[in-house]
Amino acid sequence: MTFESADRPAVTARPTRSAPALPGGEARYQLLSWLVPLAILALWEVSSRAGLMSQQVLPSPASVAETAWRLIRSGELPAHLGASLLRAAAGFAIGGSIGFGLGVLVGFSRLAEALFDRSIQMIRAIPFLALLPLVIVWFGVDESGKIFLVSLAVLFPIYINTVLGIRQVDPKLLELARVQGLSRLETVRRIILPGAMPSILTGVRYSLATAWLALVIAETLATTKGIGFLAMDAREFLQTNVIVLTILIYAVIGVGADSLARWLERRLLAWHPNYAKGARA
């Protein structure tokens, strides 16, 4: 394919083609891939019950499950989870829109690039966690500071990949647009945005991960709701099973966010050989 090089941004890992299939079929491999995690879980449960591991150090899976059930029934867990997801969504929406908007602007205009890109790159060089003390001073410990941190974490991956995607659109296709007499708007809709889409979605996927990290950190600031609060509160009272539960929840939501991003890729990039049905990430 002529376009292979055009839609291959270098920022994060891309899905690779699946290895040649061995007899047994895809379903058997799916099953097999769950074997090791399940075995570890079983081993953990057994060693807990046998008293090899203190419940204070690492509670058994059963007791974590029991804690989860108790907190769900009391309504605590759904409330805290809702608060966390809302923060993540708000931060993602704000940071994502700003990152995409700036990316489109800088991607299309050399003037905008000259004006903004250097400043954005300089801010990007700051590890956003280093801003934590400043964020507390600016926003106090309420909701806006947390959303700000998440937005900041989301903004840069989306910005960079949007600019990259737009810049990498095959110039030969832009020439085709001229030959076909496409208007500026049609060129953007039919050629530039679809051409930049693989890169933009890579940015989305990457930013979901950084958003999540920012949220975990933000929620360790003084707070009264959210999964982070649940963990901090449990630490006070040495409730290891609640702490383990919160870690698991973060993990599950992280996996969920990644699945969402992949689903988007499969839907929007159905044309792309790397994302077509059957290709695994």
Place this chain on the structure above:
Amino acid sequence: MSRSESAGDIAVTVRNLRRAYGPRVVIEGLDLTIRTGEFVALLGESGCGKTTLLRALAGLDPVDGGHIEGPAQPAVVFQEHRLLPWAPLWRNVALGNETAEGRRRAEKALREVGLQGREDDWPRNLSGGQAQRVALARALVRQPKLLLLDEPFAALDALTRIKMHLLIRELVARHRPGVLLVTHDVDEAIAIADRILVMRAGAIASTHLTADTPPATLRGRLLKELGVENDSRAA
């Protein structure tokens, strides 16, 4: 430089065309007329200005002097198919007019190039020859008065190329655009063109009508003009 529409059965007229990159003059004092339905092949060594001429006629590059009388929006088929990988075939063909009417026309054009029933397929499922046929459909769907072909068959294998020669002859006979084919391939030019132009030093050096001369004789003559001597197959 000026540009205006051509009239009647003239697809394009070029008068006294000039194009220079800085001090390097690529085209100088070039005249050319192509009638509708006429198939003209342009031969010449690399760097003689063939592609520059085609790009000037396509409106892709500016020219420095002279006059072009031809359609503002000629159709172009490039060496690479340049299909949009994210658009199904019918949208590629209908590009710029993706309406219900556009789809109907795209289906007809795809049928003409032998790809009926593939409207909703993706470009990645096509072979090189099929992709180039879609590019041809995209060029012809808007009934252009002038069709510019920039070495469109150069990347295809020998058998596919012969099939494409037959197809393009048939399509040109039916739709009757004026055609300018830029190629390196003397045999290709002899096989499909009505008139062969040899370009040298930025101007047309000679003109040959394929109907006037037996192919083998013409081949020898053209090769000699292009600087290939002692070709064993030349008559």
